[in-house]
Amino acid sequence: MAAAAAPRWQQTMLRIKDPKASLEFYKKHFNMQLVHRYDFPQWKFSLYFLERPRDKDIESLPPPGTKESEQYLWSMQGTTLELTHNHGSEHDPTFSVWSGNQGSDLPKDSPLYREGVIRGFGHIAFNVEDVYATSAQLEKDGVRFQKRPDEGRMKGLAFCLDPDGYWIELVKRDEGLFAENQNLSQAHALYTPLTVLRSFLHAPLALPTESP
């Protein structure tokens, strides 16, 4: 494939039950911005595109739902989280998406064992400077956890849950690496050795809830 035609990764799409809950969650807890939305009332679905904005853009995003935000969406550099809402699911008490982490490929005594489906999608992940502090703050703010950083045998890694029960991994990055007032080229030159995966490498067998 010619270089100029090279594909760029633009989105990861997850279906959600209630856009109000999800948009508030990702905005409040992960600083994600709604960069554009499409509404298709005739087909009863809406699409919400969220970005964790890069530094220079954070104050200058056009209002979602405008031609400018549409342009931004399809010309931005980053990868978006596309949340798809099929209208009505928020009023259906039986509606609960499958997070991808329960399946028959787990041991039968695992709390996540489930017949009839093999696990596929696992999680999205954010890196943060301090997994413990971030997790404590998230929990204080009411966020549910699949695994706190001091639980299990993979210390320092955490999985919280979004409103639909999708797993969100929290992974440590070096402090100061991505402060908001750094631009991309500056940040790129700043990396330093990372130790988070060392403990992961030397930890004993993971709990079922941590099983890949």
Place this chain on the structure above:
Amino acid sequence: MAAAAAPRWQQTMLRIKDPKASLEFYKKHFNMQLVHRYDFPQWKFSLYFLERPRDKDIESLPPPGTKESEQYLWSMQGTTLELTHNHGSEHDPTFSVWSGNQGSDLPKDSPLYREGVIRGFGHIAFNVEDVYATSAQLEKDGVRFQKRPDEGRMKGLAFCLDPDGYWIELVKRDEGLFAENQNLSQAHALYTPLTVLRSFLHAPLALPTESP
């Protein structure tokens, strides 16, 4: 949450059956690079982190599996695709991950209707300059399609399938926007109005295979 502690989206994780097939697929067809790998033989799994490299990095990635690639992985700006391989699944003829796109929330006469699970994860997406040309080339190269760009009623959008059957959407971007020899700041200034979603907006009801 303090600005300096702001999370960054680092990965989307998908479980795969066979890393050889998946790595070759994403490298060959989507120019994704393996930026780092972790092997955990004691726990029988491996992790492969793939990136669609940004221009300046494409020639300078450190060899995967080194300390340098580990540093790069946890300090890079972009979002990675993390492929998780639980050892042995490649030899298990019954192993086939659930792509997230079959479910009981679809009409019962849909070919994707499936009892017992509600659709969650949908797809990852790449944007390309020419969805038709890219799709034709991919199909010539043996890639399977869920929906070709001229099929269904959402013309111009395509979904191909990766080796595990995960859906990969192909979405049009403006020509010349992300040529490989442009750097980030240059590319950012180049966006022009986009029309791809116009036809999407005005198209009649989607086929079941396109249903969100």
